[in-house]
Amino acid sequence: MTLDLIYSTALLLALSALYEFNIRAWGQRLFAAQVCAGLIFGAICIFGMLHPANLAPGVIFDARSVILGVAGIFGGPVVAVIAGLMAGAYRLWLGGAGALVGAAVVTTSVLFGLGMRVALRRGWAQPRLLDFLMFGAMLHIAALGWFLLLPMQHLQKLLETLAFPYLFVLTPSTALLALLLNDLQEQRHAKQALARSEAMRRAITRASPDLLFVLDEDGRYLEVVSPEEHLLYRPLTETLGKRMDETLPPAEARRFQDFLLQTLKAGTPQKIEYELDTLGGRHVFEGRSQALDIRVDGKRAVVFVARDITERVKAEQDRRVAAVAFESRQAMLVSDAGTVILRVNQAFVDLMGYSREEMIGRKTSTLRSGRHDAAFYEAMWESVRKTGKWEGEIWDQRKGGDLVPLWTTITAVRDAHGAVTHYVATMNDISERKLQEEEIRSIAFYDPLTALPNRRLLLERLQRALTLARRNGQHGALLFVDVDNFKQINDEHGHHAGDLLLQEIGSRLGRVVRESDTVARIGGDEFVLVLEHLNEDPALARTEARQIAAKALLTMARPYDLEGLVYHASGSIGIAMFNQAEVDLDLLMRQADEAMYQAKHAGKNTVHMHGG
Structure with missing residues (x-):
């Protein structure tokens, strides 16, 4: 009978390995895996009850308590309940004197397993042999307690033949199965953590803009990760497994080999900056290296990370150039x-x-x-x-x-x-x-002696006055002013006195006219006044022009102080009117000139208007 119990236990231990296979098969689908695990544990319990240790008809012993206990510990409520329902239902279906006791053992096993799960999670117990032995002993003592409800003849036989083998076989079997599943669970968690870590490392490496190389002490490329192949000196297929002196220019290979050995010797991170003609052109890199703590294929190795800093270097150069340019003159x-x-x-x-x-x-x-x-x-x-x-x-x-x-x-x-x-x-x-422009403009448009507008600027302003008169419906007047007997001052007192006289006359005429009017000197002793914005009524406009001309004669007639020389002069003025009607510029100039000569013939120091 004891041998049957041992055989059943050994078979159940082997079949329980299906649990781990099930977990791996379902992967991330947790609920499906739990349901399937519950069915497996339940099936194992039923299979165990097909080959039980028979105490008497209808009274059987098997390892279902072991299976259901560890199902509760490692599978949780879903697995334990499904397995317990299957085992309990099958035991009741078998019937016999021990059917209710068997169902009670099933329930107890599930509850003990779930209780141990809570104890492990809260730190009240540890996943070690002693704790699992204690769990197995308490579970099976409790299970034996249910057998006290059997009829006396069965109970006596139980105590004589099966009680101690039941405890001493199933208790360590429970502990061993729990340790086995715990070890498998820890291995699975470790593999999952390793897989997550490896997946994160790959993702980080691939997402990084940096180049990553793993090189052994001989300078052989063990691993190469590049976000873009154009950053490599040679294609990836021509780099992996090769030494640096087989892939890089000799000078660069020697430099990197020395850097690699320096990293291995120092044992601390090292830094290097270099330029290289890559597949994508000339690039500048900043490299950092760190020696690995383990050997690879028996050789020391280094992890080397290189970052493309071409744009940064160019930006720094541009900033330096800009700084120099900024501090220019x-x-x-x-x-x-x-x-x-x-x-x-x-x-x-x-x-x-x-x-x-x-x-x-x-x-x-x-x-x-x-x-x-x-x-x-x-x-x-x-x-x-x-x-x-x-x-x-x-x-x-x-x-x-x-x-x-x-x-x-x-x-x-x-x-x-x-x-x-x-x-x-x-x-x-x-x-x-x-200043030069003003000087040029002054030479081009102004009389150098009096600083009054010359003939060129006069014609521009007269043309503008004619245009405005036509546009606004106003009148204007052109006045020709000639200094009487000017030749006399030059002959008697010299040209310097004559120049002083012309300057003073120009200044006096400027004070007679309004700001919008123009006073010009067009040569010799001839001055021209352009009067704008006269009255719209022709008669009133002519009167205004005569009044301004009369004021001009009065101001010209006052004595002049020419650096101590007191001199008297007068002028003759001719007036030509213009209005909104189209007027020829040259004709208007001739009319004013003719009117001026008429004033001279009339006895000088007088005003004559063209047309009477």
Whole structure:
């Protein structure tokens, strides 16, 4: 009878290995695995009851308590309940005097197993031999307790023949089966953890932009991981298993071999920066190496990680170049997208008079001179928004308050998404150029002696006056002024006195006319006045022109102090009127000239109007 019990126990231990196979087969589908495990444990219990130790008809002993106990420990409620229901139902189906006792043993085994599971999880018990032996002993003592309910004749036979073998065989069997399943479970968890770790390592390695090499002490590539093959010196298939001196240029191979040996000797992480002609062109890398704690195929090995820093190196070079350019002789400032100044160079400080500390944090509008209106700045920034750049002449204000003309270029700096991040402005002082332009303009358009407009500028302004008269329906007048007896002062007192007289006459005529009018000298002793915006009524307009001409004669007739020489002069004035009607410019000039000669013939120091 004892041999039958041992045989049954050994068979159940072997069949229980199906549990581990089931767990592995179902993988991540936990509930399905639990259901299937419950069916396996239940089937094993039923199989055990097919070959029991028979105490008497209807009273059997088998290893179902072992199976159900460990089912509760390692399978949990789902597995234990399914297995317990199957075992209990089958035992009741077999019937006999011990049927109810057998069902009670099934229930006890399930409950003891689940209790031990809770004890292990809360740390009250440990998954070791002694704890499992104690569990097995208590379980089977409890199971034997149920057999006390059997009739006396069966109970006496139980105590004489099977009680002690039952305890001394099934108790260690329970412990051994529990240790076996615990070991298998720990191995499974370790493999799962290792698989997760390996999967994470592969994912991290592949997601990393870095190159990874594992090399042995001979410089042989044991493993190569590259996010992009163009970063390698040679294709992956021509690299793995080869030594560095077989794949790299000789000089680089020697350098890396020395670096590898240095890493092995130091035992601490080492760093190197290098350039290499890869499959994708010339690249710069930053490499870090660390010796492995274990040998690979009996040789020391190193993990080498290389990061492509080509863009970073290029950016650093660009920044250095930009820094040198920024500190050039050209004034520069950098602002953020809100035009708050971030940086200015020394040339800016020298040009504008502000220190760096005074400018940083202030808006660029601080420099506005007030010479340009809002429309000017609106058009400027509109150009920057549309084209990314504006270039032109602008007047800004220095710290001292004086204005300076600048040739300014404003450039927008955008990020990878096209959003403006900064503005860079370069400024060149064009004061000298403006001065030269003014000098050229003065020579081209102004009389050098009196600084009055010359004939060229006179004709431009007269043409403009004619156009405005036609547009506005107003009248205007052209006055030719000739100095009487001018030759006399040159003959008697010299040309210097004559020049002084002409300058004074020009100044006096300028004070007679209004701001919108023009006084010009067209040669010798001849001056021209252009009067604009006269009355719309022809008669009143002629009267206004005569009044201004009369004032001109009066002011010309006052004595002149020519550096101590008191001189008297007079003038003759001819007037030609114009209005909205189309008038030929040359004809108008001739009419005024003729009227002036009529005034001279009338006795000088008088006014004559063309047409009476």
